[in-house]
Amino acid sequence: MKQFLISLLAVALLSLSSLSRAAQVHFHKHIDESCGIEVIKERGEIHFGRRFGSDSLTLKLLANNRDKRLHFRLSYFNIDMGAETISSERIHFKVETPERFVGNLDYWRQxxxxxxxxxxxxxxxxxxxxxxxxxxxxxxxEFSLNMEWHLDCY
Incomplete structure:
Protein backbone atom coordinates (compact mmCIF):
# COMPACT_ATOMS: atom_id res chain seq x y z
CA MET A 1 0.00 0.00 0.00
CA LYS A 2 2.80 2.38 0.91
CA GLN A 3 4.50 1.56 -2.39
CA PHE A 4 1.23 2.26 -4.24
CA LEU A 5 0.83 5.70 -2.60
CA ILE A 6 4.40 6.67 -3.44
CA SER A 7 3.86 5.61 -7.06
CA LEU A 8 0.60 7.54 -7.20
CA LEU A 9 2.30 10.64 -5.78
CA ALA A 10 5.14 10.32 -8.32
CA VAL A 11 2.65 10.08 -11.22
CA ALA A 12 0.74 13.10 -9.90
CA LEU A 13 3.93 15.18 -9.64
CA LEU A 14 5.02 14.19 -13.14
CA SER A 15 1.66 15.15 -14.58
CA LEU A 16 1.77 18.52 -12.79
CA SER A 17 5.28 19.24 -14.02
CA SER A 18 4.24 18.53 -17.59
CA LEU A 19 1.45 21.12 -17.23
CA SER A 20 3.69 23.93 -15.95
CA ARG A 21 5.34 26.13 -18.53
CA ALA A 22 7.82 28.99 -18.11
CA ALA A 23 6.47 32.41 -19.02
CA GLN A 24 8.95 35.01 -20.16
CA VAL A 25 7.60 38.54 -19.70
CA HIS A 26 9.07 42.02 -19.47
CA PHE A 27 8.05 45.63 -18.97
CA HIS A 28 8.93 48.23 -21.59
CA LYS A 29 8.75 52.01 -21.85
CA HIS A 30 10.29 54.34 -24.42
CA ILE A 31 11.19 57.78 -23.05
CA ASP A 32 11.30 60.54 -25.63
CA GLU A 33 14.19 62.96 -25.61
CA SER A 34 13.36 66.29 -24.03
CA CYS A 35 14.98 69.69 -24.41
CA GLY A 36 13.41 72.82 -22.97
CA ILE A 37 12.92 75.04 -19.95
CA GLU A 38 10.34 75.02 -17.17
CA VAL A 39 9.85 78.18 -15.10
CA ILE A 40 9.98 77.42 -11.37
CA LYS A 41 10.21 80.99 -10.02
CA GLU A 42 9.52 83.72 -12.56
CA ARG A 43 10.41 86.83 -10.58
CA GLY A 44 13.56 88.10 -8.92
CA GLU A 45 14.80 91.48 -7.79
CA ILE A 46 17.16 93.71 -9.78
CA HIS A 47 20.13 94.88 -7.73
CA PHE A 48 22.09 98.03 -8.40
CA GLY A 49 25.81 98.40 -7.83
CA ARG A 50 28.62 95.87 -7.94
CA ARG A 51 26.97 92.95 -6.10
CA PHE A 52 24.24 90.49 -6.98
CA GLY A 53 21.41 90.03 -4.52
CA SER A 54 20.08 86.74 -3.24
CA ASP A 55 16.59 87.10 -4.76
CA SER A 56 16.93 85.18 -8.02
CA LEU A 57 14.56 83.58 -10.47
CA THR A 58 14.71 79.81 -11.03
CA LEU A 59 14.45 77.76 -14.21
CA LYS A 60 14.58 73.99 -14.65
CA LEU A 61 16.45 72.69 -17.69
CA LEU A 62 14.49 69.83 -19.26
CA ALA A 63 17.20 67.76 -20.91
CA ASN A 64 17.56 64.00 -20.55
CA ASN A 65 20.14 62.91 -23.13
CA ARG A 66 23.55 62.60 -21.45
CA ASP A 67 25.34 62.51 -24.82
CA LYS A 68 24.14 65.95 -25.92
CA ARG A 69 25.63 69.36 -25.24
CA LEU A 70 23.37 72.11 -23.93
CA HIS A 71 23.52 75.70 -25.15
CA PHE A 72 21.82 78.04 -22.66
CA ARG A 73 21.35 81.63 -23.76
CA LEU A 74 19.29 84.78 -23.47
CA SER A 75 17.10 84.91 -26.59
CA TYR A 76 15.00 88.02 -25.82
CA PHE A 77 15.63 91.03 -23.63
CA ASN A 78 13.70 94.22 -22.97
CA ILE A 79 14.40 96.79 -20.31
CA ASP A 80 11.56 98.93 -18.96
CA MET A 81 13.03 101.85 -17.04
CA GLY A 82 10.94 104.73 -18.28
CA ALA A 83 12.99 107.29 -20.20
CA GLU A 84 16.24 106.00 -18.67
CA THR A 85 18.59 104.19 -21.05
CA ILE A 86 21.29 101.82 -19.86
CA SER A 87 23.98 100.30 -22.05
CA SER A 88 24.17 96.51 -22.36
CA GLU A 89 27.62 96.51 -20.70
CA ARG A 90 26.03 97.66 -17.44
CA ILE A 91 23.45 94.85 -17.22
CA HIS A 92 24.83 91.65 -15.71
CA PHE A 93 23.43 88.21 -14.96
CA LYS A 94 24.77 85.52 -12.67
CA VAL A 95 23.70 81.96 -13.49
CA GLU A 96 24.29 79.19 -10.94
CA THR A 97 24.02 75.61 -12.17
CA PRO A 98 25.62 74.96 -9.32
CA GLU A 99 28.71 76.19 -11.23
CA ARG A 100 28.68 79.98 -11.41
CA PHE A 101 28.72 81.94 -14.68
CA VAL A 102 28.70 85.75 -14.74
CA GLY A 103 28.47 88.04 -17.74
CA ASN A 104 26.87 91.11 -19.22
CA LEU A 105 23.93 91.19 -21.60
CA ASP A 106 26.06 90.57 -24.70
CA TYR A 107 27.75 87.58 -23.02
CA TRP A 108 24.39 85.96 -22.26
CA ARG A 109 23.07 86.59 -25.77
CA GLN A 110 25.99 84.42 -26.93
CA GLU A 142 9.55 100.88 -11.38
CA PHE A 143 12.32 99.09 -13.27
CA SER A 144 11.81 95.81 -15.11
CA LEU A 145 14.05 93.48 -17.05
CA ASN A 146 11.87 91.30 -19.28
CA MET A 147 13.61 88.36 -20.85
CA GLU A 148 13.32 84.95 -22.41
CA TRP A 149 15.93 82.23 -21.94
CA HIS A 150 16.45 79.45 -24.46
CA LEU A 151 17.97 75.96 -24.32
CA ASP A 152 19.30 74.15 -27.40
CA CYS A 153 20.39 70.50 -27.20
CA TYR A 154 22.76 69.18 -29.87
Missing part, protein backbone atom coordinates in the same frame (compact mmCIF):
# COMPACT_ATOMS: atom_id res chain seq x y z
CA UNK A 111 25.21 81.92 -24.16
CA UNK A 112 27.15 79.13 -22.50
CA UNK A 113 27.69 75.46 -23.26
CA UNK A 114 26.87 72.94 -20.56
CA UNK A 115 26.56 69.21 -20.18
CA UNK A 116 24.27 67.35 -17.80
CA UNK A 117 27.14 66.60 -15.40
CA UNK A 118 27.42 70.34 -14.65
CA UNK A 119 23.86 70.37 -13.31
CA UNK A 120 22.71 69.02 -9.97
CA UNK A 121 19.99 66.37 -9.77
CA UNK A 122 17.20 68.99 -9.80
CA UNK A 123 18.57 70.49 -13.07
CA UNK A 124 17.59 73.92 -11.75
CA UNK A 125 19.48 77.10 -12.56
CA UNK A 126 19.22 80.28 -10.53
CA UNK A 127 19.55 83.63 -12.30
CA UNK A 128 20.33 86.92 -10.55
CA UNK A 129 20.42 90.35 -12.21
CA UNK A 130 22.23 93.56 -11.42
CA UNK A 131 22.75 96.93 -13.06
CA UNK A 132 26.26 98.32 -12.71
CA UNK A 133 25.09 101.73 -11.46
CA UNK A 134 24.42 103.05 -8.00
CA UNK A 135 20.77 103.06 -7.05
CA UNK A 136 20.92 106.74 -6.02
CA UNK A 137 21.79 107.61 -9.66
CA UNK A 138 18.48 106.18 -10.86
CA UNK A 139 15.21 108.13 -10.98
CA UNK A 140 12.35 106.97 -8.76
CA UNK A 141 9.93 104.48 -10.27
Missing amino acids: GIELNLEQLDSSKEVRISARVDMNEYQMPAG
Whole structure:
Protein backbone atom coordinates (compact mmCIF):
# COMPACT_ATOMS: atom_id res chain seq x y z
CA MET A 1 0.00 0.00 0.00
CA LYS A 2 2.80 2.38 0.91
CA GLN A 3 4.50 1.56 -2.39
CA PHE A 4 1.23 2.26 -4.24
CA LEU A 5 0.83 5.70 -2.60
CA ILE A 6 4.40 6.67 -3.44
CA SER A 7 3.86 5.61 -7.06
CA LEU A 8 0.60 7.54 -7.20
CA LEU A 9 2.30 10.64 -5.78
CA ALA A 10 5.14 10.32 -8.32
CA VAL A 11 2.65 10.08 -11.22
CA ALA A 12 0.74 13.10 -9.90
CA LEU A 13 3.93 15.18 -9.64
CA LEU A 14 5.02 14.19 -13.14
CA SER A 15 1.66 15.15 -14.58
CA LEU A 16 1.77 18.52 -12.79
CA SER A 17 5.28 19.24 -14.02
CA SER A 18 4.24 18.53 -17.59
CA LEU A 19 1.45 21.12 -17.23
CA SER A 20 3.69 23.93 -15.95
CA ARG A 21 5.34 26.13 -18.53
CA ALA A 22 7.82 28.99 -18.11
CA ALA A 23 6.47 32.41 -19.02
CA GLN A 24 8.95 35.01 -20.16
CA VAL A 25 7.60 38.54 -19.70
CA HIS A 26 9.07 42.02 -19.47
CA PHE A 27 8.05 45.63 -18.97
CA HIS A 28 8.93 48.23 -21.59
CA LYS A 29 8.75 52.01 -21.85
CA HIS A 30 10.29 54.34 -24.42
CA ILE A 31 11.19 57.78 -23.05
CA ASP A 32 11.30 60.54 -25.63
CA GLU A 33 14.19 62.96 -25.61
CA SER A 34 13.36 66.29 -24.03
CA CYS A 35 14.98 69.69 -24.41
CA GLY A 36 13.41 72.82 -22.97
CA ILE A 37 12.92 75.04 -19.95
CA GLU A 38 10.34 75.02 -17.17
CA VAL A 39 9.85 78.18 -15.10
CA ILE A 40 9.98 77.42 -11.37
CA LYS A 41 10.21 80.99 -10.02
CA GLU A 42 9.52 83.72 -12.56
CA ARG A 43 10.41 86.83 -10.58
CA GLY A 44 13.56 88.10 -8.92
CA GLU A 45 14.80 91.48 -7.79
CA ILE A 46 17.16 93.71 -9.78
CA HIS A 47 20.13 94.88 -7.73
CA PHE A 48 22.09 98.03 -8.40
CA GLY A 49 25.81 98.40 -7.83
CA ARG A 50 28.62 95.87 -7.94
CA ARG A 51 26.97 92.95 -6.10
CA PHE A 52 24.24 90.49 -6.98
CA GLY A 53 21.41 90.03 -4.52
CA SER A 54 20.08 86.74 -3.24
CA ASP A 55 16.59 87.10 -4.76
CA SER A 56 16.93 85.18 -8.02
CA LEU A 57 14.56 83.58 -10.47
CA THR A 58 14.71 79.81 -11.03
CA LEU A 59 14.45 77.76 -14.21
CA LYS A 60 14.58 73.99 -14.65
CA LEU A 61 16.45 72.69 -17.69
CA LEU A 62 14.49 69.83 -19.26
CA ALA A 63 17.20 67.76 -20.91
CA ASN A 64 17.56 64.00 -20.55
CA ASN A 65 20.14 62.91 -23.13
CA ARG A 66 23.55 62.60 -21.45
CA ASP A 67 25.34 62.51 -24.82
CA LYS A 68 24.14 65.95 -25.92
CA ARG A 69 25.63 69.36 -25.24
CA LEU A 70 23.37 72.11 -23.93
CA HIS A 71 23.52 75.70 -25.15
CA PHE A 72 21.82 78.04 -22.66
CA ARG A 73 21.35 81.63 -23.76
CA LEU A 74 19.29 84.78 -23.47
CA SER A 75 17.10 84.91 -26.59
CA TYR A 76 15.00 88.02 -25.82
CA PHE A 77 15.63 91.03 -23.63
CA ASN A 78 13.70 94.22 -22.97
CA ILE A 79 14.40 96.79 -20.31
CA ASP A 80 11.56 98.93 -18.96
CA MET A 81 13.03 101.85 -17.04
CA GLY A 82 10.94 104.73 -18.28
CA ALA A 83 12.99 107.29 -20.20
CA GLU A 84 16.24 106.00 -18.67
CA THR A 85 18.59 104.19 -21.05
CA ILE A 86 21.29 101.82 -19.86
CA SER A 87 23.98 100.30 -22.05
CA SER A 88 24.17 96.51 -22.36
CA GLU A 89 27.62 96.51 -20.70
CA ARG A 90 26.03 97.66 -17.44
CA ILE A 91 23.45 94.85 -17.22
CA HIS A 92 24.83 91.65 -15.71
CA PHE A 93 23.43 88.21 -14.96
CA LYS A 94 24.77 85.52 -12.67
CA VAL A 95 23.70 81.96 -13.49
CA GLU A 96 24.29 79.19 -10.94
CA THR A 97 24.02 75.61 -12.17
CA PRO A 98 25.62 74.96 -9.32
CA GLU A 99 28.71 76.19 -11.23
CA ARG A 100 28.68 79.98 -11.41
CA PHE A 101 28.72 81.94 -14.68
CA VAL A 102 28.70 85.75 -14.74
CA GLY A 103 28.47 88.04 -17.74
CA ASN A 104 26.87 91.11 -19.22
CA LEU A 105 23.93 91.19 -21.60
CA ASP A 106 26.06 90.57 -24.70
CA TYR A 107 27.75 87.58 -23.02
CA TRP A 108 24.39 85.96 -22.26
CA ARG A 109 23.07 86.59 -25.77
CA GLN A 110 25.99 84.42 -26.93
CA GLY A 111 25.21 81.92 -24.16
CA ILE A 112 27.15 79.13 -22.50
CA GLU A 113 27.69 75.46 -23.26
CA LEU A 114 26.87 72.94 -20.56
CA ASN A 115 26.56 69.21 -20.18
CA LEU A 116 24.27 67.35 -17.80
CA GLU A 117 27.14 66.60 -15.40
CA GLN A 118 27.42 70.34 -14.65
CA LEU A 119 23.86 70.37 -13.31
CA ASP A 120 22.71 69.02 -9.97
CA SER A 121 19.99 66.37 -9.77
CA SER A 122 17.20 68.99 -9.80
CA LYS A 123 18.57 70.49 -13.07
CA GLU A 124 17.59 73.92 -11.75
CA VAL A 125 19.48 77.10 -12.56
CA ARG A 126 19.22 80.28 -10.53
CA ILE A 127 19.55 83.63 -12.30
CA SER A 128 20.33 86.92 -10.55
CA ALA A 129 20.42 90.35 -12.21
CA ARG A 130 22.23 93.56 -11.42
CA VAL A 131 22.75 96.93 -13.06
CA ASP A 132 26.26 98.32 -12.71
CA MET A 133 25.09 101.73 -11.46
CA ASN A 134 24.42 103.05 -8.00
CA GLU A 135 20.77 103.06 -7.05
CA TYR A 136 20.92 106.74 -6.02
CA GLN A 137 21.79 107.61 -9.66
CA MET A 138 18.48 106.18 -10.86
CA PRO A 139 15.21 108.13 -10.98
CA ALA A 140 12.35 106.97 -8.76
CA GLY A 141 9.93 104.48 -10.27
CA GLU A 142 9.55 100.88 -11.38
CA PHE A 143 12.32 99.09 -13.27
CA SER A 144 11.81 95.81 -15.11
CA LEU A 145 14.05 93.48 -17.05
CA ASN A 146 11.87 91.30 -19.28
CA MET A 147 13.61 88.36 -20.85
CA GLU A 148 13.32 84.95 -22.41
CA TRP A 149 15.93 82.23 -21.94
CA HIS A 150 16.45 79.45 -24.46
CA LEU A 151 17.97 75.96 -24.32
CA ASP A 152 19.30 74.15 -27.40
CA CYS A 153 20.39 70.50 -27.20
CA TYR A 154 22.76 69.18 -29.87
